[in-house]
Each structure stands twice: as C-alpha cells, then as structure tokens.
Amino acid sequence: MDRRKFTRFHIEVSVQPSLASVIFFSLLAIILAFACGGIIFLFYHISPWVGYQTFFQGALGSWYAFSETLKRTIPLLLVGEGLALAFRAQVLNIGAEGQILLGAVAATWVALFSGLPPFLLLPVMFLLGFLAGAGWALIPAFLKTRFAVNEVLSTLMLNYVASNLVLYLIGGPWKGKGVRGFTYTDTFPEAAWLKTMGITRVPYFTLLVGIVIAVGGYFFLKKSALGFELRVVGSSPETAKLLGINEEKIVFLAMLLSGGLSGFAGVGEVAGIHHLLRHPDHISLGYGYTAIIVAWLARANPLATIVTSFLFGALLSGGDALRVSLGIPFQVVSVFNGLILFFLISTEHLSRYRIIWGDTKVVENYDS
Amino acid sequence: MLEEKNRWEEKPVEVAFNSITKRFPPDILANNQVSFEVKKGTVHALLGENGAGKTTLMNILYGLLLPDEGEIIIRGKPTKISSPREAINLGIGMVHQHFKLIPTHTVSENIVLGLTSTPFFFPAEKAEFEIKSLSEKYGLKIDPRARVWQLSAGEKQKVEILKALYRRANILILDEPTSVLTPQEAEELFATLRAMKEEGKTCIFITHKLNEVKEIADVVTVMRKGKVVSTTLPSQVSLEELARMTVGKEVISVVPRKITSDKTILQLQEVSAMGDRDFPALLNISLTVRKGEIVGVAGIAGNGQKELAEVIVGLRPVTKGHIFLEDREITNLLPRDIASSGVAYIPEDRHLGLVGEMSVAENLLLRGYSQPPFSQGFWVDWEKAEAYSEKLISNYQISPPLSDIPVRILSGGNRQRVVIARELERKPKLVIASHPTAGLDVSGVEAIHKLLIKAQEEGAGILLISGDLDELLKLSNRIVIMFRGEIVGEKEKEHWTEEDRREIGLRMGGVKR
Numbered sequence: 081m082d083r084r085k086f087t088r089f090h091i092e093v094s095v096q097p098s099l100a101s102v103i104f105f106s107l108l109a110i111i112l113a114f115a116c117g118g119i120i121f122l123f124y125h126i127s128p129w130v131g132y133q134t135f136f137q138g139a140l141g142s143w144y145a146f147s148e149t150l151k152r153t154i155p156l157l158l159v160g161e162g163l164a165l166a167f168r169a170q171v172l173n174i175g176a177e178g179q180i181l182l183g184a185v186a187a188t189w190v191a192l193f194s195g196l197p198p199f200l201l202l203p204v205m206f207l208l209g210f211l212a213g214a215g216w217a218l219i220p221a222f223l224k225t226r227f228a229v230n231e232v233l234s235t236l237m238l239n240y241v242a243s244n245l246v247l248y249l250i251g252g253p254w255k256g257k258g259v260r261g262f263t264y265t266d267t268f269p270e271a272a273w274l275k276t277m278g279i280t281r282v283p284y285f286t287l288l289v290g291i292v293i294a295v296g297g298y299f300f301l302k303k304s305a306l307g308f309e310l311r312v313v314g315s316s317p318e319t320a321k322l323l324g325i326n327e328e329k330i331v332f333l334a335m336l337l338s339g340g341l342s343g344f345a346g347v348g349e350v351a352g353i354h355h356l357l358r359h360p361d362h363i364s365l366g367y368g369y370t371a372i373i374v375a376w377l378a379r380a381n382p383l384a385t386i387v388t389s390f391l392f393g394a395l396l397s398g399g400d401a402l403r404v405s406l407g408i409p410f411q412v413v414s415v416f417n418g419l420i421l422f423f424l425i426s427t428e429h430l431s432r433y434r435i436i437w438g439d440t441k442v443v444e445n446y447d448s
Numbered sequence: 449m450l451e452e453k454n455r456w457e458e459k460p461v462e463v464a465f466n467s468i469t470k471r472f473p474p475d476i477l478a479n480n481q482v483s484f485e486v487k488k489g490t491v492h493a494l495l496g497e498n499g500a501g502k503t504t505l506m507n508i509l510y511g512l513l514l515p516d517e518g519e520i521i522i523r524g525k526p527t528k529i530s531s532p533r534e535a536i537n538l539g540i541g542m543v544h545q546h547f548k549l550i551p552t553h554t555v556s557e558n559i560v561l562g563l564t565s566t567p568f569f570f571p572a573e574k575a576e577f578e579i580k581s582l583s584e585k586y587g588l589k590i591d592p593r594a595r596v597w598q599l600s601a602g603e604k605q606k607v608e609i610l611k612a613l614y615r616r617a618n619i620l621i622l623d624e625p626t627s628v629l630t631p632q633e634a635e636e637l638f639a640t641l642r643a644m645k646e647e648g649k650t651c652i653f654i655t656h657k658l659n660e661v662k663e664i665a666d667v668v669t670v671m672r673k674g675k676v677v678s679t680t681l682p683s684q685v686s687l688e689e690l691a692r693m694t695v696g697k698e699v700i701s702v703v704p705r706k707i708t709s710d711k712t713i714l715q716l717q718e719v720s721a722m723g724d725r726d727f728p729a730l731l732n733i734s735l736t737v738r739k740g741e742i743v744g745v746a747g748i749a750g751n752g753q754k755e756l757a758e759v760i761v762g763l764r765p766v767t768k769g770h771i772f773l774e775d776r777e778i779t780n781l782l783p784r785d786i787a788s789s790g791v792a793y794i795p796e797d798r799h800l801g802l803v804g805e806m807s808v809a810e811n812l813l814l815r816g817y818s819q820p821p822f823s824q825g826f827w828v829d830w831e832k833a834e835a836y837s838e839k840l841i842s843n844y845q846i847s848p849p850l851s852d853i854p855v856r857i858l859s860g861g862n863r864q865r866v867v868i869a870r871e872l873e874r875k876p877k878l879v880i881a882s883h884p885t886a887g888l889d890v891s892g893v894e895a896i897h898k899l900l901i902k903a904q905e906e907g908a909g910i911l912l913i914s915g916d917l918d919e920l921l922k923l924s925n926r927i928v929i930m931f932r933g934e935i936v937g938e939k940e941k942e943h944w945t946e947e948d949r950r951e952i953g954l955r956m957g958g959v960k961r
Binding site (some may be wrong): 275302303308309315316321322 | 761784793814822825
C-alpha cells in the first residue's frame with residue numbers, strides 16, 4: 081500500500097512578532113468578538129445577519145453614517161494618542177474620562193462666564209481646556225512621584241470626582257436660566273461654537289489637530305531625544321535611573337500630554353457638538369475608557385491610533401443605529417468593546433507563533 | 449591511572465544516552481547523535497560553552513523536552529520520559545540555574561510542595577524531621593522554617609538539592625550550580641556532592657568552568673556544538689586540553705601590561721555608605737586607581753562590592769568621605785554627570801545596562817543620544833546613530849551583526865558586548881566593571897578580557913569587581929580584598945602565585961594574618 085502522506089505542518093515560535101502577524105491577530109480578535117457578539121442579537125430574536133447589516137449601515141453605509149462615525153472618531157483619536165504616549169512610558173492613565181470632563185468644564189466657564197470678547201472665546205476655551213485636563217492628570221502624577229501612589233487607582237477614582245463635579249455644576253451654580261426642570265447649562269454664544277464640515281456635525285479643527293498630533297507623536301517617540309527617554313523609562317526604569325534620566329519628568333510629561341489632550345477633546349465635544357454643558361454620560365459616551373482600547377489596539381503607536389480610533393468610532397455609531405432601528409440598548413456597544421479587548425489580550429501571545437505548512441518533519445514546538 | 453580507569457569502567461551504568469538528537473526549528477541542531485554513559489555513584493561533569501547543548505540534553509533527561517531521535521536508557525531499561533513528574537518517579541532530580549522556589553513560603557513548605565503525600569493542613573510539620581536529618585547527612589545546613597526570600601543564592605540552592613533528595617532522587621542534575629556561589633559555598637557544595645557519591649547517588653554536573661571539572665568530577669563529557677567531543681577521566685587530561693576541547697581552538701590568555709603612569713584617576717577617601725537594608729555597607733573605604741591600572745576587588749558576594757561600584761557611579765549616596773576623579777570631586781553627583789566626566793560602568797545586573805525591548809542601535813546610543821554628534825537638541829540624528837552602531841557591531845564583533853533587532857534576543861555574551869561597546873567607546877578615564885564575565889562561556893570571557901586590557905592600554909584606570917578569583921589574578925595589577933564593608937587587605941604584584949591565591953582566599957573569608 082502506497083499511501084500519500086497527508087499535508088503536515090509544524091509550529092514555529094519567533095522571538096519577535098512580525099507586523100503582519102500583529103495585524104492578522106488584531107483583525108482575528110475583532111472578528112471573534114463580532115462572532116461572539118452575534119449571540120446577543122439572538123436574545124432579541126433578531127438574526128445576527130440583519131443585526132450586523134444594520135450595524136454596518138449605521139457605521140459606514142452612507143455619507144451621513146460616515147460623518148457620524150467621524151464625529152465619534154475625533155475624541156477617541158485625541159484621547160487615544162495621548163494615552164498611547166502615556167502607555168509607552170508605562171504611565172497607566174485610566175483617568176481620561178475625568179480629564180475630558182474637566183476640559184469641558186473649563187470650556188463652559190470661558191464660553192458662559194468669562195466675559196471675553198467673542199473672537200477670543202474659542203482659542204481660550206481650547207487653551208484652558210487643555211490645561212484643565214492636564215492639571216487634573218497632574219494630581220495623580222504628583223501622588224505617584226512623591227508618594228508612590230499607584231496611578232491606576234488615583235486616575236480612576238478622580239473620574240468619579242470629575243463626573244460629580246459636572247453634575248453639581250449643571251444642577252447648581254451653572255444651571256441654565258431657561259431650562260426649567262432639566263439639568264444643563266445655557267447654550268454657548270455662537271462665537272463659542274466650532275465650525276463643522278457642511279451640514280455634518282464634524283468639526284474640522286479638532287479632526288485636523290488629532291491627525292497632526294498622531295503624526296507628530298509618532299515622530300516624537302521615534303526620533304526625538306525626549307521621546308527616546310520616555311521609551312527607556314517605559315521599558316526599563318532601572319536602566320533609566322542608571323543613565324540619569326529624570327523619571328519624574330517623564331511621568332509628568334506623560335500625564336501632561338495625555339491629560340491635556342483629553343481636556344482638549346472635552347472642549348471639542350462641548351464646543352463642536354453640544355454647545356452646552358450637560359450630563360457627563362452625554363458629553364463623553366465613555367470615550368475616556370474606550371480610548372484605552374484604542375491605544376492598546378494601536379500597540380501604543382500614536383500613528384496607528386488614527387486607524388483604531390476610526391474603528392471604534394464606527395462601532396459607536398453602528399451601535400447607535402442598532403438602538404434606533406432595532407431597539408437594542410446602546411450598552412451593547414460596551415459588550416463589543418469588552419469582547420474586543422478580551423480577544424485582543426488573549427490572542428496577543430499567539431502573534432509570536434507561526435504555522436509552517438508543508439511536507440516537513442513534525443517538530444513539537446518549544447517554549448523557552 | 450589505568451587502575452582508576454578500570455575502577456570507573458567496572459561500575460554499573462545508571463544512565464545511558466543513546467544517539468540523542470534534538471532539533472529546534474528552523475535550523476538549530478541542539479543535540480546531534482549524543483551518546484555517553486553515566487556510571488552509578490559518580491560525579492559526571494558535562495562541560496561545554498553556552499549553546500553546546502548541555503542544558504537541552506539535561507532537559508530531555510528531566511522530561512522537559514522530548515528527543516527527536518535516540519533513546520535514554522535508565523538502569524538498563526529504555527525509557528521514555530515525557531514529563532518531570534515521570535523523571536522524579538524514576539529518581540531523577542534537577543537543580544535549575546534559576547531557582548524554582550516560592551519566596552514567601554518556608555524552606556520546608558517549598559520542599560514538600562506538590563507531593564501527594566503532603567497533608568492539606570500544616571503541610572510542612574511532618575516533613576521537618578526528615579528534612580533536618582537529610583540536611584545533616586549531606587552537610588546542607590539550613591533552617592527549615594526560614595522563609596525563602598530571606599536566603600542567599602547559595603542557601604536557595606541547598607533548598608533545591610534538599611527538594612530533590614526528599615523526593616528520593618538517585619540521579620541529581622545540577623545546571624551550572626557554582627555560577628551563583630561564592631568560593632566557600634562552592635566548597636560546601638562539593639562536600640555535599642562527595643557525601644552523595646558515598647551513598648551511591650549519581651550527579652550530573654553542568655559547568656563551563658575547567659577548574660571545577662578537575663576538582664570534583666570523576667568523569668567528564670565535553671560537548672561542542674551539540675556533539676560529544678570526548679568522554680574521559682579528568683586526571684588524564686590537562687586543563688589546556690580540556691579548554692581546547694570545549695572551544696575547539698587554542699585559548700589565548702591575556703596578561704596585563706605594566707603600569708606606566710603614576711597619575712591617579714580615582715581616589716576614595718574614607719568613604720562610607722548605607723546598604724539597601726539601612727545597614728552600613730561601606731566603612732571608611734580608601735582606594736586609588738591609577739592611569740592604566742587594573743585594580744581587582746576580591747571578596748565574597750555581599751561584602752560591599754556592589755555598593756562600592758554604586759557610590760562611585762552615583763547610584764548610591766555617600767554618607768561620609770570624598771570621591772575624586774583625577775582632581776575633581778565627584779562625591780554624590782548625579783549619575784549622568786559622573787558618566788559624562790569620563791566614568792564607564794559595566795553593571796553587575798545585565799538588565800540594568802540594557803533595555804531589552806529596544807534595538808541594538810538604540811542600546812548603543814543610550815549614553816550619547818542627547819549630545820552631539822547624535823543630537824543638537826530636540827531631535828536625534830538616527831542616520832548617524834545607525835552608522836555608529838554598524839561600526840561598533842563590527843568592531844566589537846556583536847553577533848548577529850544586525851542593529852535593528854531587539855537586544856533581548858541576543859545571547860548573554862553578545863548582550864555584554866553591547867554594554868561594553870557602548871561604555872568603552874566613549875574612551876573613559878575610569879571603568880567600573882562589576883562581574884563583567886559572570887555566566888559567559890570561555891570565548892565570551894576571553895573577548896571581554898581582551899576588551900578590558902585594550903581599554904587599560906589606552907590609559908583607562910579599571911576597577912574590576914569579580915567573584916572569580918582566577919579572573920582577578922589573571923587581569924589585576926593590584927588586588928584589594930573586601931570583607932564586611934571594609935578593605936581588609938591589598939596586594940600589588942606583577943606575577944601572582946598559588947601562595948597569593950591562598951592568602952587572598954583566606955582574607956576573603958575574614959581570616960586575618
């Protein structure tokens with residue numbers, strides 16, 4: 081009996097995952113997340129096929145859908161690229177949500193109460209918004225460098241403080257005069273509104289800034305001396321100490337940039353979309369948390385956050401379409417976010433493995 | 449001698465390796481038709497450079513890896529060992545190079561961990577008696593109730609050996625056991641091995657130190673590039689022959705030049721400093737290093753050598769005294785300022801000198817990235833950096849010769865070359881080299897020694913801290929001995945003798961003349 085051998089394969093472990101395999105496994109994680117997410121549609125007695133059709137139409141199916149996606153991409157991009165820089169320095173800023181809100185609060189004060197001449201309103205709103213977000217992030221930076229307080233906890237807890245601060249302001253001192261039973265502020269004067277593209281709700285300014293900073297951040301990390309120091313501190317703090325790199329400076333820088341960009345994004349939301357300060361959940365839609373996944377999926381590469389923030393922007397507007405057309409709660413999007421993060425982390429290790437097909441000898445894989 | 453050979457040949461075979469072949473894809477042949485026998489009641493040394501295939505072979509014996517071809521025969525029976533548990537059941541124990549102990553547990557808890565006979569509550573109580581008797585029998589003095597994190601490396605190794613003995617191991621594999629030990633601890637280990645031999649137990653001893661083979665082994669198998677070069681009795685070969693067998697070429701020894709200058713490069717005046725546990729680690733240390741001189745610092749690990757290096761490079765505050773570099777005081781300056789005034793540092797801990805995730809080129813630039821010619825301020829000129837790293841890679845023979853791969857995938861010897869290339873290329877006035885060759889193979893050690901000698905010839909003063917007395921005797925113009933944070937002896941010589949070695953050894957142990 082002369083039987084042909086079956087196709088055999090073996091598995092190789094490479095020490096360094098290739099770009100192709102990182103992209104492949106990132107996509108695989110997203111596909112697996114969608115496959116699992118499909119089960120949710122079944123609970124609503126909707127076929128997953130119809131569900132996803134609605135979803136993709138809502139995200140990218142028309143120019144309107146595309147603009148809605150873009151609208152949500154902007155804050156995710158601004159916050160995500162800041163977090164990418166922070167994560168590279170191993171500064172785990174989980175407090176972007178609160179930093180966004182602080183930016184929005186600062187912008188609201190400028191727009192409604194500063195009494196500045198109209199032409200100065202927008203520049204000062206963005207400046208103070210950036211500083212407010214940065215200042216909020218510098219509290220944990222100070223606690224970390226001075227008292228070794230873990231920044232994951234301090235940034236996270238400050239989110240609740242920020243959220244309640246907004247609730248206090250809109251229900252108390254800043255409550256609008258003409259809003260009666262509702263809790264939000266008066267509408268900003270039109271000089272404090274951000275110009276949008278055509279009839280869409282996409283402000284150019286913040287989109288442009290987001291893209292410029294993504295490119296700039298990429299070159300900053302790769303080519304500048306300070307970016308180099310930031311990466312050394314992030315990968316090996318002991319070596320940084322030996323070389324005399326000022327670790328405190330890097331922690332402050334990382335918090336300043338990520339907090340500032342979050343605050344900047346918060347200004348963009350109130351000045352570009354809402355034109356007033358309202359309930360925290362409406363200002364941010366959890367951008368500060370979703371941006372963590374944006375930065376993670378981009379492997380903390382600022383340039384790649386352009387792609388990943390768009391992806392999550394699409395996820396958010398697709399989720400909106402599900403709510404409107406099929407009556408599925410918006411929170412389903414959070415389930416997708418969670419599933420994507422879950423599969424990303426669990427496939428991370430796989431990107432180091434490579435399957436070699438062919439009629440070669442079977443060699444069991446080995447992990448040193 | 450012939451009689452000795454006969455006596456060895458008469459002993460029963462405990463383990464036989466029969467044409468073992470092991471491949472790692474894509475094209476590494478870690479073991480190539482390896483065959484030899486290990487006799488019962490002997491200490492069998494397995495000698496070879498890093499990457500010769502010693503550890504792979506032992507991992508196969510311990511069931512961590514399966515061979516692609518060939519078989520292992522234990523006490524006459526061909527055996528397939530597919531997990532460490534099976535190996536333990538066959539009476540095989542292994543002490544790894546990196547200890548596998550749980551730091552927060554006690555010694556006896558670690559020893560009984562994972563045994564099915566261990567009771568659920570108070571697991572260690574019952575075992576304590578037996579552990580005590582085992583440790584007395586084999587000279588492994590250790591408190592069974594001590595927590596593992598409190599122990600020194602040598603004591604942890606004792607726990608690992610006890611763990612194997614408690615599991616009734618008849619064959620004990622030791623992977624480079626002396627690399628973490630002081631000379632005294634190594635002596636104790638050898639005494640334990642001799643006691644085990646008396647009991648008819650068999651030890652397989654992986655090493656790349658030639659002296660140890662002569663001292664403790666009954667038989668030695670030399671491996672090179674995955675193949676067995678020879679299995680022989682240590683008494684029948686000279687050290688030179690053993691060295692030639694391991695590296696495949698004559699080892700060139702370097703001898704330090706005489707000092708030509710009286711200029712002082714480094715001067716410590718009564719320097720004191722605290723250790724990590726708020727205990728004085730350095731007491732009134734006075735020391736000088738002259739231009740073109742290698743000063744060796746001898747001592748058992750933990751007697752202040754690490755702290756000495758750290759105060760000089762600015763990583764540890766000086767509480768009293770002064771440090772001068774040439775005429776300039778550098779006491780308690782920032783590490784960066786000390787480095788830029790001409791001090792190179794090769795740290796004891798390899799993780800400290802390099803950033804594993806970063807490329808070879810970036811690691812070579814860790815000192816110079818913010819200064820001309822690589823940077824005029826904000827941006828770094830990476831094209832220049834690339835050319836610079838290509839030059840260093842070829843000058844210092846860093847292999848593989850690629851500048852864009854992460855440094856963590858290089859071998860230990862090549863990682864050390866990256867550190868040394870970066871530090872010496874700055875043409876330092878002073879080099880602080882802390883255990884620069886620890887854990888490297890013979891040719892790696894030679895290469896590092898040559899680079900240090902070259903720096904010396906170019907006029908650098910070198911402070912060489914090492915736990916390897918042979919290395920110090922080979923390279924140093926002068927040797928100081930440290931004990932409990934103090935300098936307890938100093939000797940200057942052109943040629944060192946056996947008498948010097950003995951005297952230094954005694955002083956390292958705190959014996960005064």
